[in-house]
Amino acid sequence: MSNYPLEKCLHQFFEQQVETTPDAIAVKFKNQQLTYSQLNARANQLAHHLIGLGVKADVIVGLCIERSLEMIVGMFGILKAGGAYVPLDPAYPEQRLNYMLTDSQAPVLLTQAKLVGQLPNLNTKIICLDTDWELIAQQQNDNPIIELHKNNLAYIIYTSGSTGKPKGVMIDHQSISNHMQWMQTTFPLAKTDKVLQKTPFSFDASIPEFYAPLLVGAQLIVAKPLLHQDTNYLIKVIKDEGVTMVQATPSLLQMLLEDKEFKTCISLKRVFCGGEALSVELKNRFLETLNASLYNAYGPTESTITTTTYNTKLLSDEANSVPIGKAITKAKIYILDKNQKIVPTGVAGELHIGGIGLARGYLNRPDLTAEKFIYLFNQRLYKTGDLVRYRADGNIEFIGRIDNQVKIRGFRIELGEIESVIMKHVSEVAVIVREDQPGNKRLVAYTVGSIDGLRDAVKAELPNYMVPAAFVSLEKMPLTPNGKIDRRALP
Structure with missing residues (x-):
């Protein structure tokens, strides 16, 4: 087991990096950019402003914002104040945003002036990170010193519920801290790496895009709003910026591979695929097109982004499906039958996940939390509802829901x-x-x-x-x- 320091919170890893590479470019968006020290200073000013409004550990702050530099400042500012952020996608219908804001009861909401009109009129303090910045900029820009523990909340992400009402998944600092350290140990990024941020931030797959580069001195390239499925645009950004790491669902990867220009994205070193089943044919096409690694990743939001990964280069020619691989550090996997007994290799069962990556539960839903997070084998496990089996080589194969x-x-x-x-x-x-x-x-x-x-x-x-x-x-x-x-x- 890798002995990661889980006492540190996400923003503290970032602050450590700012000391090391203050003048390196941290983030680029369109023709704007911020160095590590500039991003840190802005996030600190916002954090002090939020602390003045009563934001502290476990206080929920809404973030309804388009992809921009302000989005990154907003996320770090909330974390540095000790709060937990709730990403609210401005593209969502007003009814859904209304439900999420009412359910989370966020006392403060960060947004942009042009979006205020489409936000529900609730009892929430609204701060526009663009037009209110002059006021925020009067705050000091040193790192706030706050009381925060590894079990405090970092973010809440709303996922679709089978009832039709989204449910807020509560993730604490140690879970995300473990994930980011596992990622840097397993797929180390160098200071020369560039990561494309294009996944909508209301999905937890976006989180490694934001933090993986910024905790280690690499560069974050932020895609323009609403263009995350435009393959012409994505290919152009990858080539122009020399992007080395990208995440994509198999559906998006398919669209990229259908574009003849994709083969010219030679800066790419790693592509992470997840969210759906990855076909052998798609894996083969990718590896024939680019000299890059393709990883199949699996993990529900409830177990913090990624639970298992598989390097597709290891797949034999005879295989007729791409496995989802083996558990990441400090995640535990149990494949159980209907009687909650462990099934033998080759037999299908429901995937249960344990370990420190597990969410605290669902916000305001103790009933659902108790139903999905169960106690078994002297520990807490999440019932995924996914049907999987062990292959003879110890990798896990995903079968379906x-x-x-x-x-x-x-x-x-x-x-x-x-x-x-x-x-x-x-x-x-x-x-x-x-x-x-x-x-x-x-x-x-x-x-x-x-x-x-x-x-x-x-x-x-x-x-x-x-x-x-x-x-x-x-x-x-x-x-x-x-x-x-x-x-x-x-x-």
């Missing part, structure tokens, strides 16, 4: 199982149940790639009742804001 189980004509069907079979022949797939005529449920498979001969190929591996009634070929999959397949938008 346990609750992705549907019933058609009395048969219980795992949609993930059908998708994994089709995935061997196409680059992307989504299988859903359609009921266009009441009472007539049927399976429909949507693919990117040719459907010629696909039905026969699927029939060769699956029983008849699991063979989709229809196969639909699409040029590209509809995507949600965080780059996952938007199943509701399938034609």
Whole structure:
């Protein structure tokens, strides 16, 4: 076990780095940039201002802001004041923002002047980081000295709830501190590295993009707002800035690989893929296109970003799926059957996660917290609802969602199982149940790639009742804001 110092909070690692490389460029956005000392000074001024407003340990501060330098200042300013930030994506519908602000009861909200009009009128102190900066800039710019413990909250991220109401996942400092130190130990960034920040900050996959470079003296390149799925723009930024590390969902990676210019992104050294199943075909295309490493990463928000990773270069030619790999440092994995007994290698079971990466729970939802975070084997475990199995080599293979189980004509069907079979022949797939005529449920498979001969190929591996009634070929999959397949938008 690596002995990471977990007493230190995220912003303290950053402050340590500022001492070492004060004049290095920390962050670039469009034609603006800040050095490490400039970013630190601004974040400190904001922190002192927030402390004056009563922000301290475990006080929640809303951050509703477009990608910009202010976004980075806002995040560090809240952490340095001791608060926990809640990212609120300005692209969300007002009703959703209203729910998140009401639920989190954030007493302070940081935003930009142009966004104030679309924010719900709640009993929250609103600070505009652009137009109110003259006032904030009157504060001192030294590092605030505050009482903060590793178990205090760092951020709360709202994820979709099966009830239709988003739920706030509470992550403390030691969890994120462990993740960032594991990352720097396993995939060390040098001062010459440049990381592209393009994932919407309301998804926890964005967190390594922000902090991985800034805790070690590397450079953060911030993408323009709303262009995180524009492949022309992303490729241009990667080339112009010499970006060395990028994260992408398989859907976005697919779009990048379809662009002939992507092969000219020769500065890329590492690409992290996650959020959906990565196909063997997509992995092969990437490794044939670029001389870079591709890592398949898996982890729910409830266990702090990443729980397992796999270097796809290790995959044998015969393999028909890309594993999600092995646990990161200080994460514990248990694959259990319905009776909560550990299953043997090769047998599918529900993935349970333990270790210090676990969230504190769901904000204001003790019922849901108790249902999802259970005590077993003398420790707290998170029930992921994901169906996985151990391969003979000790790596974990993702099969699908346990609750992705549907019933058609009395048969219980795992949609993930059908998708994994089709995935061997196409680059992307989504299988859903359609009921266009009441009472007539049927399976429909949507693919990117040719459907010629696909039905026969699927029939060769699956029983008849699991063979989709229809196969639909699409040029590209509809995507949600965080780059996952938007199943509701399938034609």
